[in-house]
Amino acid sequence: MQCSCNNCHIRTIFYETLMSNELDGFCGARTELLLSKGVTFIRQGDEIKSFKYLKEGLIKLHKTDDTGKTQIISFGKPMDFVSIHNIFAEKTYSYSVTTLEKSIICVFDLSIINNLVKTNGDFANRIIQTTTRTANKIISDSLDLLGRSMYGKIARVILFFQEEIYFTYGFDLPVSRKEIAQYTGLSIETVIRVISEFRKDGLIKVYGKRIEIIDKKGLQAIYEHSK
Amino acid sequence: MQCSCNNCHIRTIFYETLMSNELDGFCGARTELLLSKGVTFIRQGDEIKSFKYLKEGLIKLHKTDDTGKTQIISFGKPMDFVSIHNIFAEKTYSYSVTTLEKSIICVFDLSIINNLVKTNGDFANRIIQTTTRTANKIISDSLDLLGRSMYGKIARVILFFQEEIYFTYGFDLPVSRKEIAQYTGLSIETVIRVISEFRKDGLIKVYGKRIEIIDKKGLQAIYEHSK
DNA sequence: GTAAATATATGACAAATATCATAAAGAATA
DNA sequence: TATTCTTTATGATATTTGTCATATATTTAC
Numbered sequence: 001m002q003c004s005c006n007n008c009h010i011r012t013i014f015y016e017t018l019m020s021n022e023l024d025g026f027c028g029a030r031t032e033l034l035l036s037k038g039v040t041f042i043r044q045g046d047e048i049k050s051f052k053y054l055k056e057g058l059i060k061l062h063k064t065d066d067t068g069k070t071q072i073i074s075f076g077k078p079m080d081f082v083s084i085h086n087i088f089a090e091k092t093y094s095y096s097v098t099t100l101e102k103s104i105i106c107v108f109d110l111s112i113i114n115n116l117v118k119t120n121g122d123f124a125n126r127i128i129q130t131t132t133r134t135a136n137k138i139i140s141d142s143l144d145l146l147g148r149s150m151y152g153k154i155a156r157v158i159l160f161f162q163e164e165i166y167f168t169y170g171f172d173l174p175v176s177r178k179e180i181a182q183y184t185g186l187s188i189e190t191v192i193r194v195i196s197e198f199r200k201d202g203l204i205k206v207y208g209k210r211i212e213i214i215d216k217k218g219l220q221a222i223y224e225h226s227k
Numbered sequence: 228m229q230c231s232c233n234n235c236h237i238r239t240i241f242y243e244t245l246m247s248n249e250l251d252g253f254c255g256a257r258t259e260l261l262l263s264k265g266v267t268f269i270r271q272g273d274e275i276k277s278f279k280y281l282k283e284g285l286i287k288l289h290k291t292d293d294t295g296k297t298q299i300i301s302f303g304k305p306m307d308f309v310s311i312h313n314i315f316a317e318k319t320y321s322y323s324v325t326t327l328e329k330s331i332i333c334v335f336d337l338s339i340i341n342n343l344v345k346t347n348g349d350f351a352n353r354i355i356q357t358t359t360r361t362a363n364k365i366i367s368d369s370l371d372l373l374g375r376s377m378y379g380k381i382a383r384v385i386l387f388f389q390e391e392i393y394f395t396y397g398f399d400l401p402v403s404r405k406e407i408a409q410y411t412g413l414s415i416e417t418v419i420r421v422i423s424e425f426r427k428d429g430l431i432k433v434y435g436k437r438i439e440i441i442d443k444k445g446l447q448a449i450y451e452h453s454k
Numbered sequence: 455g456t457a458a459a460t461a462t463a464t465g466a467c468a469a470a471t472a473t474c475a476t477a478a479a480g481a482a483t484a
Numbered sequence: 485t486a487t488t489c490t491t492t493a494t495g496a497t498a499t500t501t502g503t504c505a506t507a508t509a510t511t512t513a514c
Contacts (some may be wrong), residue, residue, distance in 0.1 A: 063370075065454070067454050069374065069454055071370055071373075071374060073366070073370060085359050085362055085363060085366070086359070086363065088352075088355045088356055088359045089356055089359035089360040089363055090363075094363065094367070114352070117348055117351055117352055117355065118348025118349065118351070118352065119348055120348075121344055121345030121346055121347075121348070121351065122345065124344055124345070124348065124351035124352075124355070125315075125341070125344055125345065125351075127355060128315045128344065128351070128354060128355055128358060129315055129316055131355060131358065131359050131362075132312050132313070132315045132316035132358050132359075132362065133316040135312055135358075135359065135362030135363070135365075135366065136312060136313065136316055136317075136321065136362070138362075138366055139300070139312070139362065139365055139366060139369070140321070142366070142369050142370065142373065143290075143298055143300060143369065145373075146298075146369065146372075146373055146412050147292075147296065147298060147412060185373050185374055227292070227294050227296055
């Protein structure tokens, strides 16, 4: 039987671990969500019933505390599992997830995944690796940011979108200055000011959301010397 | 067969998931390490060959970057798995682990754990839950610290040792001011100054490493209003 | 037991970052 | 189109935190 996941990267993550009959069940039971930009499709506090995979697009993981302050925890790109480090440990989501661009989400019933974990040791192993890698990336990224100055933090964000999301020197920032502030822990004004300084120093060009990296080595040097 | 892990908390984590014969293999193949204070028993970069459990004592997870700067990632207490969020994802340790007090570490060969993951779905499930919970705690703690002022950060550290480690209002800090700085991202002088301020304000008494909490509600208020 | 190293402590000052105020540009809405 | 709301931008100023200097106390090494 042809599985509609054939062209999807999720196969390369789990394929080898699944028997043909398991794969059919796995792929057959999935739903696809086509979401436009700005849709919060997971809300902190909601019960976890499914396992979600970002097939295309861009998302942010975020949480709001009792005082109403919002923090952005990480950005997710295609081939990322959404909130995967959360779904096996808790009954409800600790974080919300919102699209930053038009995105396609694959939704699997959590019971199918849990069942495969129980019956297929290799699959269980893949899940363990994937969850821990996802969590480790969040930990090392947030520890990295913690130790840097405002210049290093903003340089990191710009380099992140260039190196891990758009792969070109010119791109439209998918986040507002405010969201960069929520991710870095800086104030909005500081974010705006640092971006302006980078522009004045000829490191980047800025036209609203549009960023063009002029001096990538300079940006990298700022990032690296910002401890 | 009597297993010497009978009195150990690790049984309550994995017990129900293991058949009697599996349990024998699990417990029989373990080694115990008795370590004095200040011993680095896991070093970043070393190959991961075992699964380690902190039976008694206190440890810190830390890493040193290329510039020689050391960051403390988390503190581990009894019943914690040491670096568990790392061992399934990587071949080598990303972090070092050092005892802060005399500690007992149980060492299991990683292949035994991996084998159980493959053959026992319930056990695999427990491992997934444990790894993700460990990682989630680190993520939420570090996000929490990131958003707080120096007063909130130091209050958090003092409250952590009172509430999660010693359970009494008076205790000896198991870490130096420098280590608190490495954990919070503050400078050493700032850590010392804030502790002094807390003392001058009558929140705590300080005799070198000895801390006595005088006004716990006051400390909590500082922590909570420090965003 | 003495010397050296490390940890704690505090002051003075500098640097980093936040806050408040204000304004213009853009986007959303009626 | 006019109106409102949000985002971006910048200046002035205040607050937070770091750095450097120096001193004492404590621990470690020989």
